Amino acid sequence: MNNFKINGKIETKFPHYWEECVGSCHAYTALREDYREQLIKAHNELGFKYVRFHGIFDDEMSVCIENFDFEGNSQGITYNFINVDKVFDFLVGIGMKPFVELSFMPSCLASGEGRVFVYGGNNTMPKSDELWEDLVERFLNHIIDRYGKKEVESWFFEVWNEPNLPLFFAGTQEDYFHLYEITAKTVKRVDENLRVGGPATSFNSWIPDMINFCEGNDVPLDFITTHHYPTDDPLWKSGLGIEEFFKNSEQQQMDYHRGVLKKMTTQSHEQAKGYPLYYTEWNVSAMVGDMIHDEPYAAAMVAKTLADNDGLVDGYSFFTFTDIFEEQSQKPGVFHGGYGLQTVQGIEKPVYRIFEIFHELGTKRIKVENDTESTAEVLAVQKGNDLQILAYNHNVPSEPIETEEVKIDLGTDNAYDAWIERIDSDHANPMKKWEEIGKPEYLKQPEIDQLRESSKLQKENIEVKDGHLILEMPPHSCAFVTIPGFFN
Numbered sequence: 001m002n003n004f005k006i007n008g009k010i011e012t013k014f015p016h017y018w019e020e021c022v023g024s025c026h027a028y029t030a031l032r033e034d035y036r037e038q039l040i041k042a043h044n045e046l047g048f049k050y051v052r053f054h055g056i057f058d059d060e061m062s063v064c065i066e067n068f069d070f071e072g073n074s075q076g077i078t079y080n081f082i083n084v085d086k087v088f089d090f091l092v093g094i095g096m097k098p099f100v101e102l103s104f105m106p107s108c109l110a111s112g113e114g115r116v117f118v119y120g121g122n123n124t125m126p127k128s129d130e131l132w133e134d135l136v137e138r139f140l141n142h143i144i145d146r147y148g149k150k151e152v153e154s155w156f157f158e159v160w161n162e163p164n165l166p167l168f169f170a171g172t173q174e175d176y177f178h179l180y181e182i183t184a185k186t187v188k189r190v191d192e193n194l195r196v197g198g199p200a201t202s203f204n205s206w207i208p209d210m211i212n213f214c215e216g217n218d219v220p221l222d223f224i225t226t227h228h229y230p231t232d233d234p235l236w237k238s239g240l241g242i243e244e245f246f247k248n249s250e251q252q253q254m255d256y257h258r259g260v261l262k263k264m265t266t267q268s269h270e271q272a273k274g275y276p277l278y279y280t281e282w283n284v285s286a287m288v289g290d291m292i293h294d295e296p297y298a299a300a301m302v303a304k305t306l307a308d309n310d311g312l313v314d315g316y317s318f319f320t321f322t323d324i325f326e327e328q329s330q331k332p333g334v335f336h337g338g339y340g341l342q343t344v345q346g347i348e349k350p351v352y353r354i355f356e357i358f359h360e361l362g363t364k365r366i367k368v369e370n371d372t373e374s375t376a377e378v379l380a381v382q383k384g385n386d387l388q389i390l391a392y393n394h395n396v397p398s399e400p401i402e403t404e405e406v407k408i409d410l411g412t413d414n415a416y417d418a419w420i421e422r423i424d425s426d427h428a429n430p431m432k433k434w435e436e437i438g439k440p441e442y443l444k445q446p447e448i449d450q451l452r453e454s455s456k457l458q459k460e461n462i463e464v465k466d467g468h469l470i471l472e473m474p475p476h477s478c479a480f481v482t483i484p485g486f487f488n
Contacts (some may be wrong), residue, residue, distance in 0.1 A: 002372045005409040006380050006387070008487075010367035014381055018306050018358065019047040020315035021099045022341075023281055025325045026055035026119055030087040035324050038342050040094050042321045046341075046352070047359045051091065052099035052280050052317055054161055056084060057106050057135070058121050064106035064135060077108055079135070081142050092147060099156045099280065099317070101200070102136065102183060109135060114170040117327045124170045125179060132179070133186045140190040153193045158225050158280060159183045162202040173206065177213045184220040197223035200280060203232045204264050207271040223314070224272045227281035228264045230256045230301075230396070258375070258396050262308035269312040278315040284351075288328065289337040292397070294431050297476040299354035299423045300394035306358055307379045307390075310365065318355070322346075333441050334451075335431045345448050348455040353428045356457065357421070357480045361388055376404035376473050387486035393473040401475040412467040416483045421457040424477035430455040 022042060029035050030053065042048055057063050061083045067075040091098055104121030105111075109131045112124035126132035144152050163169035163176040171179075180198050187196040199210045204226050214221040261282070269277060284301045285292055292298055302318075309316060323331070323338035334343055341352040348356075362383025370378070376393040389408060395401035410416075425432065433454040434440075440447060457480075464483060471479050 001405045001407050002370065002374045002376050003407050003409070004368050004370045004378045006389075006411050007367040007369055008411055011382065012311075012365045012367075014310060014361065014363050014365035016047060016359070016361075016363070017310075017313055018316045018318065018355070019049060021050040021052055021278070021280065021317035022046075022048040022321045023317050023319035024051055024053045024321055025327065026058065026060075026117075026121070027053045027087055028055065028058065028060045028083070028119065029053070029324055029326065030090065031083065032324065034344075034346070035322065036090060038322045038324070038346050039096070041346070042341065042352075043094060043096055045359070046355045048096070048321070050097045050099040050156065050315075050317075051321070052101055052158070054101055055104055055119065055121050056087075056100065056102070057139075058104055058119065059107050060119060063139070064108050066108035077131075079138050081139065084139075084143075085146065088143065088147065092151070097151075097155055099158065099278075101158050101161055101280075103160050105132075106135070112170055116168055118329050119326060123168055125175055129182050133182055136183055136186045137190055140187065140194070144191065149191065149193075153191065153195075155195070156223065156278070157187055157194060157196045158200050159196065159198040161200050162227065163199060164201045164203070164205045173209065177210075180210075180214075181217065181219045184214075188220050195222040196220055197225055197275075197278075200225045200227070202227045202281075204228050204268045207268055211271075211273055211275065221275065223276040223278055224268075225278045225280045226268060227279060227319075228261065228268075229281075229283055229286035230260045231286045232264065256396055256398075258394065258399060259304070259308060260396075261305050262312075265309045265312045276314040277312075278317070279313055280315075280317045281319040282316060283319050283339055287337075288325070288331065288339060291335070291337045293337050293339060293351070294335040294349055295476070296350045296424050296429055296478075297394075297397075298349070298351040299428075299478050300392045300476045302351055302354050303358075303379070303390060303392035303478050304377060304394045307377065307392075334434055334439075334443060345443055345451075347430050347448065347451045349430070350423050350428050350455075353423050353455065353457055354478055357390065357423075357478070361390070362386075374404055375401050375475075376406050378406065378408060382487060385485050385487045387483040389469065389481040389483070390478065391471050391473055391481075392478045393475060395475075403475065404473045406471045406473055408469040408471070410464070410467045410469065410483075410486075414467055416464040416486065418462050418464050418469075418481055418483040419459045420462050420471075420482075421459055421480045422477065423457070423479075424474050428455055428457055 111127040323340035366380040
């Protein structure tokens with residue numbers, strides 16, 4: 001038995017930093033009705049404030065159009081922000097804000113033909129600084145005119161996406177820093193109160209280099225952004241390039257260890273030197289098609305990660321809120337290992353439900369003491385007069401995990417009526433129900449309704465005797481207990 005004790009005398013603030021932002025696929029998908037329905041639901045039920053996506057300047061958004069005569073001679077460039085307006089109008093209209101990723105390069109401004117993903121974002125530098133600066137300035141002036149100075153000053157502007165990977169940026173670190181410099185200075189020239197940052201790298205990379213460059217060259221830097229996934233850790237150790245890493249992804253994924261994301265975040269927090277730190281991408285696995293995205297495993301890992309990273313970051317943007325996702329084309333099927341909190345049909349996965357639980361948590365964390373090392377841990381929070389206890393049992397795929405009996409000493413001798421909500425193989429697990437009904441590839445509405453019902457958290461009444469709570473925690477499970485009136 002694993003023993004834990006609630007120490008109500010020691011408490012700290014528990015800000016909902018994971019609600020600052022959530023990720024999605026490229027900007028053009030925000031014009032889809034089903035995307036919008038799912039984002040509204042995630043905003044209302046999970047509390048997300050900002051949304052981030054790639055490709056606001058992609059050719060499919062038609063922001064920059066080069067005109068030619070019948071002989072193929074350029075007649076100049078037309079700027080068109082109609083599709084951008086439709087995306088931002090929607091976000092502002094539902095009470096959200098964009099975490100604006102300034103990417104990718106419009107073809108008419110690009111210095112090369114490099115492309116990323118099936119939707120074809122151009123990953124090259126501009127063919128001239130002046131053309132890029134003109135686009136950024138026109139874009140910023142347009143949105144300030146449309147949404148107002150005060151509103152746009154509350155947004156974030158992040159330069160590019162993962163420039164340390166050739167997939168996303170056909171240039172060097174020096175090239176990126178130059179692109180960042182001309183972008184940041186243009187942003188501040190338009191409005192010195194707009195917030196701009198980077199380097200938006202994968203693998204927690206370039207943070208000291210970014211700060212040194214900006215501070216050494218008087219370049220504006222309001223915040224730091226980076227990304228990580230647990231599979232990044234073996235990449236660091238192996239010294240492999242990204243292409244080799246993905247070739248061997250199955251083997252690499254088996255090598256990371258429990259708590260690796262906290263290790264990465266702690267390092268980035270130290271490197272950030274007091275700058276606000278935002279992770280604008282993270283998930284429990286970097287691989288689309290990894291079925292742990294759809295299983296209770298993801299909920300247990302998210303619970304541990306959000307508890308671990310408390311106090312280390314200012315924002316932590318889960319990637320993504322939906323499986324409406326087109327980087328390697330829209331994947332077929334219902335449960336296909338997509339990044340999303342919801343399936344394409346809007347069915348809430350177990351990981352959606354753990355974010356729902358975390359949204360319900362209060363903002364005062366209570367210290368939990370334990371005398372045993374195990375895969376099970378406990379988070380305690382005060383909300384009003386209620387005590388909220390979240391237990392989770394998590395380990396990485398390559399390491400052993402068993403059912404754990406967790407005993408929690410509440411520090412009193414009283415009995416309490418409480419309720420429990422569970423996420424495990426038998427609770428809030430719609431993929432299991434989908435398998436039971438024969439794994440249909442295309443769902444009819446009654447089947448969608450059935451699967452969404454099986455996803456819901458269910459409250460069960462429990463009795464807490466003699467100030468002790470005992471929970472049986474299966475592998476990769478979460479248990480959320482609410483004791484009303486505990487602090488009366």
